[in-house]
Amino acid sequence: MMRNPGYMKASAWLGFIFLYAPIVSLIVYSFNESKLVTVWGGFSFKWYAELLQNDQIIDAAMVSLRVAVISATLAVVLGTLAGFCLSRFGRFRGRLALSGMITAPLVMPEVITGLSLLLLFVALEGMFGWPAGRGTTTVIIAHTTFCMAYVAVIVQSRLASLDESLEEAAMDLGAHPSSLFFLVTLPLIAPALISGWLLSFTLSLDDLVIASFVSGPGNSTLPMVIFSKVRLGVTPEINALATLMILVVALGVLAAAWQMRRQARRAPAA
Amino acid sequence: MNTISPSAPLATGRWRPSLQWLQGRLQVGRGLVASVPTLWLGLFFLIPFAVVLKISLAETAIAVPPYSALFDWDGAVANLSLNLGNYRFLFEDSLYLDAYLNSIKVAAISTLITLIVAYPMAFMIARSSPGRRVVLLSLVILPFWTSFLLRVYAWMGFLKKNGIINDLLLSLGIIDQPLTMLQTDFAVYLGIIYTYLPFMILPLYSTLEKLDDSLLEAAEDLGCRPLQRFWLVIVPLSLPGIVAGCLLVFIPAVGEFVIPALLGSSDTLMIGRVLWDEFFLNRDWPMASAVAILMLFFLVVPIMLLRNAQGRKEEAA
Numbered sequence A: 001m002m003r004n005p006g007y008m009k010a011s012a013w014l015g016f017i018f019l020y021a022p023i024v025s026l027i028v029y030s031f032n033e034s035k036l037v038t039v040w041g042g043f044s045f046k047w048y049a050e051l052l053q054n055d056q057i058i059d060a061a062m063v064s065l066r067v068a069v070i071s072a073t074l075a076v077v078l079g080t081l082a083g084f085c086l087s088r089f090g091r092f093r094g095r096l097a098l099s100g101m102i103t104a105p106l107v108m109p110e111v112i113t114g115l116s117l118l119l120l121f122v123a124l125e126g127m128f129g130w131p132a133g134r135g136t137t138t139v140i141i142a143h144t145t146f147c148m149a150y151v152a153v154i155v156q157s158r159l160a161s162l163d164e165s166l167e168e169a170a171m172d173l174g175a176h177p178s179s180l181f182f183l184v185t186l187p188l189i190a191p192a193l194i195s196g197w198l199l200s201f202t203l204s205l206d207d208l209v210i211a212s213f214v215s216g217p218g219n220s221t222l223p224m225v226i227f228s229k230v231r232l233g234v235t236p237e238i239n240a241l242a243t244l245m246i247l248v249v250a251l252g253v254l255a256a257a258w259q260m261r262r263q264a265r266r267a268p269a270a
Numbered sequence B: 001m002n003t004i005s006p007s008a009p010l011a012t013g014r015w016r017p018s019l020q021w022l023q024g025r026l027q028v029g030r031g032l033v034a035s036v037p038t039l040w041l042g043l044f045f046l047i048p049f050a051v052v053l054k055i056s057l058a059e060t061a062i063a064v065p066p067y068s069a070l071f072d073w074d075g076a077v078a079n080l081s082l083n084l085g086n087y088r089f090l091f092e093d094s095l096y097l098d099a100y101l102n103s104i105k106v107a108a109i110s111t112l113i114t115l116i117v118a119y120p121m122a123f124m125i126a127r128s129s130p131g132r133r134v135v136l137l138s139l140v141i142l143p144f145w146t147s148f149l150l151r152v153y154a155w156m157g158f159l160k161k162n163g164i165i166n167d168l169l170l171s172l173g174i175i176d177q178p179l180t181m182l183q184t185d186f187a188v189y190l191g192i193i194y195t196y197l198p199f200m201i202l203p204l205y206s207t208l209e210k211l212d213d214s215l216l217e218a219a220e221d222l223g224c225r226p227l228q229r230f231w232l233v234i235v236p237l238s239l240p241g242i243v244a245g246c247l248l249v250f251i252p253a254v255g256e257f258v259i260p261a262l263l264g265s266s267d268t269l270m271i272g273r274v275l276w277d278e279f280f281l282n283r284d285w286p287m288a289s290a291v292a293i294l295m296l297f298f299l300v301v302p303i304m305l306l307r308n309a310q311g312r313k314e315e316a317a
Helices: A006-030 A046-053 A055-088 A095-107 A110-128 A136-161 A165-172 A177-188 A190-206 A209-214 A222-231 A236-269 B019-056 B085-092 B094-126 B130-145 B148-159 B164-171 B185-209 B213-221 B226-237 B239-254 B258-263 B271-280 B285-316
Strands: B071-073 B078-080
Touching: A006 A236, A006 B094, A006 B130, A006 B148, A006 B185, A046 A055, A046 A236, A055 A095, A055 A136, A055 A177, A055 A190, A055 A222, A055 B019, A095 A136, A095 B019, A095 B285, A110 A136, A110 A209, A110 B019, A110 B271, A110 B285, A136 A190, A136 A209, A136 B019, A165 A177, A177 A190, A177 B019, A190 A222, A209 A222, A209 B271, A222 A236, A222 B148, A222 B258, A236 B130, A236 B148, B019 B285, B085 B094, B085 B285, B094 B130, B094 B185, B094 B239, B094 B271, B094 B285, B130 B185, B148 B164, B148 B185, B148 B258, B185 B239, B185 B258, B213 B226, B226 B239, B239 B285, B258 B271, B271 B285
Parallel strands: none
Antiparallel strands: B071 B078
């Protein structure tokens, strides 16, 4: 095996430092007693206590979690259907429309998606009286629409790498198309559904721009509250919030990496 | 053949569905299944653009919603009033064109720098042992799963006048006065490079991982120096990853709003921010719609054509 040249290695490690320095600083300063960023006032959990008492942030976090769970679930259902149709149905009427629309949200700037959905909701309300005002429902619809594109891409690539002979065997044995889907295909692509759900959940939880357009008063999501606070300057409570979120994500990624490593070790033996 | 339904009863004597009938039923069933995501996307993705186009042709009005109606019915005659003034204004006021060109410039430069930063990282990960590779890859993916907004916010603490970098440089005696880094174009570039670095590393890694060692050895045996080998063998072979990574960074960077809003100054013109300000600050919905239509035609359509061309090239290869 060829060895890495020294300068390659050095610049790679500098890259990792670049990637992690800001995250580490958030964690360190979340335990800082002082409100000033660069002054170390001693170790304290003060900002965590203040975070837990901040109703605005807690309420927004609840709204965001609810929106993320519902829209990730809807996005997995719709995105799986779309991905399955595109990779297993061959030619069907409307294929071109579906394949064109499913990847388009991936390249659409968020400001356009947000504005266009808002204008649609306003127009629909004017014509049919639905959705009455804007709130969590409109945010859920918007997030589902852009997340399902990601799910469809993941499901499609999983289906493409899958051996079709299992599905063909099920058909030869007389499986109805629907039982074929639910009993054979779905279990086979379950990992793709899980990663699609997690990705959608994260994207929804993180979205500021689209939610700002389509959400209504009193339904601010967590990124909207963070954005408005951060614009006014650095607030230590946000550091505490960031640390908690990073902790949750780090545990999840570590668990996934551990699982992957176990599989990688088992694979050559099998 | 998976288009033939295998459930045709084989019993003779009774009515047997013909193959054509079965295929027809399968076609109908498939059409119904496919119609669910298609209708959803049609309603919530395609129709909204028609609404945007319609409102971009309206005039601003002090009303709820704040734009004039295109159709007027005065009892006997239907009036259709199209207002192209928004579009004329887009081309007359240099703000919009400048913002558009500046977004492309900022995105292109930061994509190039991201590539330069990401390449050695992807290369090192691809050349590590399998166990270590998983750890390093997780380290790349981890920031990608944490809140983007909070990572941009972390940079504010770094770049401020009394922030971490200035403090460090001052205490080391490298500078006498704090540098202005926050609210500059420099901060915007830094923010984009930082945010989209994982998007560049991952596709690069996946092509570099497949790189065949024997090709590198052959190059060495034939007298290639390391630098030559890098430019003549490694870079051309990783070109698909380079293209994929650059698209993944460039596309979201052009329409970026959060990074210029938090790290840039008010002079940092980017088209996504202009649209946001038209809508939220000026409350000019028709003008914001016109900006959106402009972005759609001069940004999204070319990018989609480029992506499709790229996809076809890969299929052919």
